[in-house]
Amino acid sequence: MRAFVVDSFTDSAFRGNPAGVVLLDAPAEAGWMQSVAAELRHSETAFVVVGGPEDEPKPLRWFTPSTEVPLCGHATLATAHVLGGAQRFDTRSGVLTCTAHTDGWIEMDFPVDHAEPVEPPEALAAGLPGITIEEAAEGETKVLVQTASAAQVRAVRPDFSMLADVPSPGVIVTARGDRPGIDFVSRVFAPRVGVPEDPVTGSAHCTLATWWAAKLKRDERDTTLVGEQASERGGIVQMAVRGHRVGLRGKAVTVLRGELLV
CATH class of the missing domain: 3.10.310.10 (Diaminopimelate Epimerase; Chain A, domain 1)
Incomplete structure (x- = not known):
């Protein structure tokens, strides 16, 4: 093989x-x-x-x-x-x-994976020290946390034992972009399924695309987004929301x- x-x-x-x-x-x-x-x-x-x-x-x-x-x-x-x-x-x-x-x-x-607003569970806040949770939402496979700044996303050092208690396979932490050409930054943690931090996560951008298209007020004529996943290895994902589908x-x-x- x-x-x-x-x-x-x-x-x-x-x-x-x-x-x-x-x-x-x-x-x-x-x-x-x-x-x-x-x-x-x-x-x-x-x-x-x-x-x-x-x-x-x-x-x-x-x-x-x-x-x-x-x-x-x-x-x-x-x-x-x-x-x-x-x-x-x-x-x-x-x-x-x-x-x-x-x-x-x-x-x-x-x-696409539309995330619906939720109250953040205690384990989520405890597992993300230094993060200011502005909003939390839940999608099909991941919980999304929007925080106050890209700097917080880049700097967070999660408590993986606490995040493993969050009743979701993965946790997305995201904020508006902090450099030209980048609409938002994110990191993804999934200790519950054996992946402490995922370097670049395509499925997470099915959630992030619709979340940030709404936040950035992108309409059907301008749905192109660029996301940076700010892990140690790093990566860039381009997205285009098309109704119930998203092009990654x-x-x-x-x-x-x-x-x-x-």
Whole structure:
């Protein structure tokens, strides 16, 4: 079986978010895929079946080191990159279409995730020392916290033991951008699913896109947004909200290709 490591949402090696990609000739057993993901130790590893008819969407699943997840942006981008860019995938979140652009960017058509305002649970405030919570909201898979400044987002050192008690697979911390060309900054923490900090998170931008389109008063004629995920590795995600869908655009770099022997 061919296996790859790809850095997503970046045009430079050792930046962005690394993902494992495993190409399968036929569907594999979930326990085996989980073991491979735990061995590779990336925040997500993608498993895609490439042995089927070319005109049908390719089955695609994603695993963290500890669990399967219903949607993953950076590992989808990595998989599309490995397979040449333009692809359709059959996933737990429906059919996802990827389009290759001549400038090296790949656009993924994902479902939007509207976050609804909530009272922040105690574990959220305790897990984010130094953060001023201006608003909190809950989406399908993540809790979003808007804070007072990008500086707070960049500086926060979470208490992961407390964040693991937040009843959500992930926590997004975000604020308005602090440099030209960046609409907002964010970081994503997911200790509950075995990922203390995710370097660049495509699925989080399904939530961030609609949140900031409303906050920045973008209408249907101007829905393009640029987000910086301010992790240590860092990455840039371009977004375009289109009704109930969002186009997520990024670049990717293959850093390793090899053969899986087990």
